[in-house]
Amino acid sequence: MTKTVILGVIGSDAHVVGITILEQAFEAAGFDVVNLGVQTSQTEFVDAADEHDAAAVLVSSLYGHAKQDCQGFHRQIADAGLEDVTTYIGGNLAVGQDDFEETRAFFREIGFDRVFDSETDPEDAIEALRADLDMRSAETERESQTVSA
Template sequence: MPRTVILGVIGSDAHVVGITILEQALEAAGFDVVNLGVQTSQPEFVAGAQDHGADAVLVSSLYGHAEQDTRGFHHRLTQAGLGDVTTYIGGNLAVGQDDFAETRETFREMGFDRVFDAETEPEEAIAALQQDLEIPLTETDAEEPARATL
């Protein structure tokens, strides 16, 4: 049974390329993806998660204002009965971000389960989702890395 992932770009951000690539990679990995698109508000993320029975919500932001755009996000999810939904955020999350470890900690404290920088490959996010959602590897998935090393 495929897991449902809600995906979108939060706030006034209109960067679409990253979520399009991530959507395709997630679908290829067997996830049911609901792409909310760009300039998505917090209430739209919450409604999407409710309407589709989301297992995870992935928030993207590349214009550097993610902290402002996601303040109160997890409170909204909890109020909607979605406090246990896995949440990720990724992109260029802070203007002038020099120390990503500090940025990561800020968003972890805000409630995000995982925080990724703009250089993260889709496969890394997919592997994290598979782990966090406790999706067992199929035999084919388990054999793939072994064949790649030959």
């Protein structure tokens, strides 16, 4: 079964090249990709994830304002009942970003499952997503076995 991923650039960011590369890489890897394009709102990500029964939401940001753009993002996901959706963010996420590990910690704290810098090879993100989705599938399967037992 093909997994659907939602991809887009959040906020007022208009950088399109990165998500075009990601779209092609994830499609080549066998994912069904819904590319929302640039200047995508949190609500558009959440609505698309719900509409397409997405397994993952991949947020891109290169203009350095992702911290502001992502405030409350996971609350919207939870409010939509999409807590099981895997969320990734990547790019140049903070203006003047000196220590990426601090940036990574910030985004993990607000709910993202994985955080990537702008130098990440798309294949690394694909490999991570496959592992994360396999792990979530195994957890769901164990939960359903427990419930039916």
